[in-house]
Amino acid sequence: MLWLCIQLPKLPLEALTRAHRAGDSAAVAVTQHSLVVEANQSASTQHVEPGLSIATACAYCAELQLLERDPEREEQLLQQLALWAYSFTPVVSPRSAEREQNQLDSNFACLYLEISGSLKAYRGLAPLLQQLGKELRKMRISHFMGLGHSPSAAHLLSQLPEHRQWLLETRSAPTPQQWRQWISFAPSKLLDCSHKAIAKLYACGIKRVSQLLAIPLSEVGGRFGRGFIDYLARLNGSRPDPVPSFEPPAEFHSELFFPSPLDNSEQLLFPAGRLVRELCRQLQRRQLYSQQLCWVLDYGSRGSQQIQVEVSRPLLDPQRLIALTKLQFERVELKEPVQALTLKCQQLRPIESHNLREDFFDEGSKLNESYQLIDKLKARLGHQALSGVTLKESYLPEQAWQNADSLTLQNKARKHHLTPVNAPRPNWLLPRPDRIQQRDHKLFYDGELHLLQGPERIDGYWWQHHRHARDYYIARGAHGSLYWVFQDLTSEHWYLHGVYS
Amino acid sequence: MNSAENFLQNKQLAQQASNGPVLSGQQQPGQQPEPVQPQPLQQLLTRPDIWQLASGQRRPRTGISTGYRGLDALLTGHGWPRAATTELLIDKAGIGEMSLILPTLAELTRQGRMVILANPPHIPYAPALVQAGVQLEKLLILHPRGQRDQLWAAEQSLQSGACGALIQWQGKETPADKDLRRLQVAARDGDCLHFHFRPGSCAQTPSPAALRLQLKSDGEQLALHLLKQSSGKSGQRVHLARHPDLVRRDQPLH
Numbered sequence: 001m002l003w004l005c006i007q008l009p010k011l012p013l014e015a016l017t018r019a020h021r022a023g024d025s026a027a028v029a030v031t032q033h034s035l036v037v038e039a040n041q042s043a044s045t046q047h048v049e050p051g052l053s054i055a056t057a058c059a060y061c062a063e064l065q066l067l068e069r070d071p072e073r074e075e076q077l078l079q080q081l082a083l084w085a086y087s088f089t090p091v092v093s094p095r096s097a098e099r100e101q102n103q104l105d106s107n108f109a110c111l112y113l114e115i116s117g118s119l120k121a122y123r124g125l126a127p128l129l130q131q132l133g134k135e136l137r138k139m140r141i142s143h144f145m146g147l148g149h150s151p152s153a154a155h156l157l158s159q160l161p162e163h164r165q166w167l168l169e170t171r172s173a174p175t176p177q178q179w180r181q182w183i184s185f186a187p188s189k190l191l192d193c194s195h196k197a198i199a200k201l202y203a204c205g206i207k208r209v210s211q212l213l214a215i216p217l218s219e220v221g222g223r224f225g226r227g228f229i230d231y232l233a234r235l236n237g238s239r240p241d242p243v244p245s246f247e248p249p250a251e252f253h254s255e256l257f258f259p260s261p262l263d264n265s266e267q268l269l270f271p272a273g274r275l276v277r278e279l280c281r282q283l284q285r286r287q288l289y290s291q292q293l294c295w296v297l298d299y300g301s302r303g304s305q306q307i308q309v310e311v312s313r314p315l316l317d318p319q320r321l322i323a324l325t326k327l328q329f330e331r332v333e334l335k336e337p338v339q340a341l342t343l344k345c346q347q348l349r350p351i352e353s354h355n356l357r358e359d360f361f362d363e364g365s366k367l368n369e370s371y372q373l374i375d376k377l378k379a380r381l382g383h384q385a386l387s388g389v390t391l392k393e394s395y396l397p398e399q400a401w402q403n404a405d406s407l408t409l410q411n412k413a414r415k416h417h418l419t420p421v422n423a424p425r426p427n428w429l430l431p432r433p434d435r436i437q438q439r440d441h442k443l444f445y446d447g448e449l450h451l452l453q454g455p456e457r458i459d460g461y462w463w464q465h466h467r468h469a470r471d472y473y474i475a476r477g478a479h480g481s482l483y484w485v486f487q488d489l490t491s492e493h494w495y496l497h498g499v500y501s
Numbered sequence: 502m503n504s505a506e507n508f509l510q511n512k513q514l515a516q517q518a519s520n521g522p523v524l525s526g527q528q529q530p531g532q533q534p535e536p537v538q539p540q541p542l543q544q545l546l547t548r549p550d551i552w553q554l555a556s557g558q559r560r561p562r563t564g565i566s567t568g569y570r571g572l573d574a575l576l577t578g579h580g581w582p583r584a585a586t587t588e589l590l591i592d593k594a595g596i597g598e599m600s601l602i603l604p605t606l607a608e609l610t611r612q613g614r615m616v617i618l619a620n621p622p623h624i625p626y627a628p629a630l631v632q633a634g635v636q637l638e639k640l641l642i643l644h645p646r647g648q649r650d651q652l653w654a655a656e657q658s659l660q661s662g663a664c665g666a667l668i669q670w671q672g673k674e675t676p677a678d679k680d681l682r683r684l685q686v687a688a689r690d691g692d693c694l695h696f697h698f699r700p701g702s703c704a705q706t707p708s709p710a711a712l713r714l715q716l717k718s719d720g721e722q723l724a725l726h727l728l729k730q731s732s733g734k735s736g737q738r739v740h741l742a743r744h745p746d747l748v749r750r751d752q753p754l755h
Contacts, residue, residue: 369661369662369663370615370661370663370664372661372663373615373657373658373661373663373664374641376657376661377643377654377657377658380650380653380654381643381645381646381650381654384644385643385644385645385646386641386642386643386644387641387642387644388637388638388640388641388642389624389625389627389630389637389640389642390627390637390638391627391628391631391637392627397626397628400627400628401624401626401627401628402627404637404638419631420627420628420629420631420632421628422632424629424744424746424747425626425628425629425632426626426629427599427600427603427625427626427629427630427633428594428595428599428621428622428623428624428625428626429623429624429625429626430623430624431623431624452747452748452749452750452751453747453749453750453751454751474747476721476748477593477595479593479596479718480593480595480596480717480718480719480720480721481593481594481595481596481718482595482596482597482743482747482748483595498623498626499594499595499623500595500597500600500743500747501594501595501596501597501598501599501600
């Protein structure tokens with residue numbers, strides 16, 4: 001086990017000011033309970049430091065911009081960072097900042113990453129740490145890291161400057177003996193326990209962890225309680241150190257906010273492409289797919305509009321998804337300038353292996369092409385413009401077929417077991433039987449009709465209140481067309497029901 | 502084939518014709534003979550838009566069989582022209598126009614190709630299609646709204662290469678010549694059979710289709726009049742009998 005602890009000391013500030021541009025030099029401080037919690041670079045050059053009261057801070061720096069701390073946003077950012085860390089290792093545990101009443105944070109928010117499984121993929125410890133640091137710097141998140149054999153140890157060591165210096169230069173993970181040395185070397189104020197306990201330790205003259213470890217455990221337990229012994233055992237690695245594991249949510253939700261609203265649907269394509277690429281990256285990492293992309297165009301106070309893009313097969317290619325989105329956006333007329341664009345995918349499903357197998361072998365490419373075509377048609381024409389047909393078991397001719405979902409078109413497993421009746425049936429069926437004129441015992445439908453064959457009696461649903469009793473005939477029209485006509489036995493009217501084309 | 506391609510090909514042929522004899526004249530005795538270039542004339546003859554009357558009988562089957570021997574014999578490829586538009590001009594439904602193409606469609610669906618019906622005039626009746634041997638799961642029915650969407654859907658389907666045949670019914674508006682040409686090109690690109698049902702009045706206006714057939718009823722038979730056939734004779738007529746089960750006459754009861 002190799003745990004990395006990434007401490008995020010400036011999270012309260014960064015959660016609020018991430019949207020600011022890089023070159024912004026206004027002095028900003030985050031406050032909570034009338035105390036300064038965090039200050040940015042230009043504020044701290046003017047001696048604004050965490051722990052000052054607002055009045056003192058304002059006295060130091062007149063144009064200080066004060067922001068109220070927003071724990072909810074901090075939590076959101078931490079979750080986002082956990083999702084980011086999830087791309088490096090599957091074992092991630094976020095830990096939010098803890099504070100005691102009317103005090104500064106005793107612990108910063110941090111992320112625990114179990115990286116022993118990722119070393120090979122990144123070719124060693126140093127490149128992995130460099131990559132992590134680079135991406136965090138790109139996101140403008142200030143951080144410091146520590147490495148340990150358990151999360152508690154990593155947390156403790158991340159606060160030790162000597163350890164951090166070593167971490168910058170190291171090439172490989174240290175041996176268990178080295179861990180012990182680091183831990184015993186650490187000053188006891190870095191222990192992850194209450195201020196009161198630390199004060200007590202110092203009162204006893206215990207300045208380093210090594211001194212603490214030299215005392216018999218039962219003695220320590222008597223003074224500091226069972227919880228403290230437990231913590232020491234976890235620190236030592238003699239007891240397992242469980243941390244809650246991070247589960248990425250089973251949905252995707254990402255929003256882009258436009259400082260100046262967009263009034264043209266073509267302009268939306270660029271930000272849409274960015275969101276789609278973000279989605280695809282995440283889906284690929286987690287081997288999921290989404291059957292539906294839901295776009296929300298936010299018109300600010302004037303409501304919002306939803307656009308659905310349906311995808312019939314697992315598709316991780318951003319170009320294709322963007323092309324489908326483009327087809328939908330082309331049809332949209334913006335009612336108002338768009339202020340924010342959101343991409344939501346509610347249900348992410350795991351890609352199943354049998355789906356993939358179909359791609360590699362048996363006529364995979366043709367099948368893929370058909371699905372792409374269906375997606376394209378659906379995106380432009382709408383869901384209702386596409387259909388298939390299947391057989392249905394029924395006595396009544398108009399109920400012997402039904403619309404099929406066009407998605408199941410290529411499903412090979414499904415075969416119709418129904419066999420149709422062995423009598424000549426017309427290729428075209430009229431949606432509603434058309435009334436035939438009747439004069440002097442002759443039938444007229446676009447000219448006189450001659451009955452050729454019949455009758456074939458279809459009598460169904462007599463057990464229900466609406467009986468269908470019909471005598472079907474094949475008739476020829478004046479222009480040579482063959483029709484399927486019937487006489488309703490209850491009303492004795494004649495109807496045209498199908499065309500033998 | 503558009504005029505620009507034609508022009509380029511002609512130019513190439515002209516160059517080869519002028520270079521050919523010169524090259525053979527320069528050849529030194531004792532040298533290996535150059536690989537034999539195809540003769541310009543033979544190259545010309547392989548072009549699909551040059552019609553050879555004499556070799557009509559020897560021509561191999563390039564088309565897709567219609568399932569009717571009488572009709573196959575008339576068509577140059579002994580079947581529906583592959584990757585091209587076939588226009589079927591018809592005024593009155595019910596004279597056997599679907600039965601004419603159903604054997605081909607059934608064969609295509611059995612091969613696993615998708616068949617698309619765009620804008621059918623009525624509901625395609627599943628039991629009859631199954632009787633004709635069509636695999637229903639390969640059948641897709643489209644109802645695009647408006648002329649623009651119809652043409653777009655037809656072009657996309659033809660181009661995609663996923664589709665074995667597209668059967669299209671002309672709506673109220675007559676598509677422009679330019680659009681018909683685009684469909685024909687799309688069918689060629691996607692290697693797709695394209696059947697276009699149009700009213701009989703369109704027979705007068707020219708069309709880029711590879712094959713144009715006028716369908717009429719003659720008593721109990723379907724009368725076909727071959728209006729146009731690229732690289733083949735036209736003007737012939739053929740009568741196809743309808744299915745005997747349909748036209749059998751019972752003793753009238755009434």
